[in-house]
Amino acid sequence: MTAMTVLAFALVAAIGIATPGPTVLLAMTNGSRFGVRRACAGMMGAVVSDFVLIGAVALGLGAVLAASEFWFGVVKWIGAGYLAFLGVMLLRSRGTLDETPRPAGRRESGSARALFLKSFLVAATNPKGYLFFSAFLPQFIDPAAPQAQQYAVLALVFAGMDFMIMFGYALLGARAVGMLRRSGALWLDRACGGALLVLAGSLACYRRAGS
Numbered sequence: 259m260t261a262m263t264v265l266a267f268a269l270v271a272a273i274g275i276a277t278p279g280p281t282v283l284l285a286m287t288n289g290s291r292f293g294v295r296r297a298c299a300g301m302m303g304a305v306v307s308d309f310v311l312i313g314a315v316a317l318g319l320g321a322v323l324a325a326s327e328f329w330f331g332v333v334k335w336i337g338a339g340y341l342a343f344l345g346v347m348l349l350r351s352r353g354t355l356d357e358t359p360r361p362a363g364r365r366e367s368g369s370a371r372a373l374f375l376k377s378f379l380v381a382a383t384n385p386k387g388y389l390f391f392s393a394f395l396p397q398f399i400d401p402a403a404p405q406a407q408q409y410a411v412l413a414l415v416f417a418g419m420d421f422m423i424m425f426g427y428a429l430l431g432a433r434a435v436g437m438l439r440r441s442g443a444l445w446l447d448r449a450c451g452g453a454l455l456v457l458a459g460s461l462a463c464y465r466r467a468g469s
Contacts, residue, residue, distance in 0.1 A: 259400050259408050264415060267398045271416050274390075275423045280380045281307075282427050283453055288373055289428030297428040299370035300377040304424060305417045307381035312413040315391040316405070336383045338462040345455035 275282070281304040288297035381387060399408050 263398055267412060268415050268419055271419050275420050281377055282424060284377050285424035286427040286431035289431035294428045294432050300373035301421055301424045303374035303377035304381050305421050307378045308417040308420055309413050310382055311387050311391055312409060316409040330385050334385045338458045342455055342458040345451045345458060349451035
């Protein structure tokens, strides 16, 4: 694997990551609701999922999902259901600028652990991610060289790009809230919630190639 190969991979990965998806929307929403610093916990959840997905693909799980309609359906419906749940929660929110005290049990949704798990589960239960990496990564792998090290390098590059881009979206969300009134912040939650529902519907309608 040459430096040019890694650079080409980073450029293509950046374009794909920057296209708004579930984890990017969550980063922006977390930034607007909790600030960039707390949003970093969610970003780390997405980064860990990158390593899980790429590791799973390196071990052949992507090929299993591509070949098995049953397991593809299981992962797909879990992912679609979870995205829909998150979307509904945002649609029901009171707005990111709402300072009304909430019961202790509801504050947990903004804890570092909750934000981490939310972003991790969104990415890890999306079968499109496994299929994407299964088709995408081998193009940058030299079959004549040890593959484990190559997958590790690509995983580190992808995770680094993912974190930087999500950080930018979180910062955008935090800055946007600073310029919005309460009603505008409410509509930001509504927009992100609606987008997550659209993504959930898209995932539910997604079919494996050849099915």
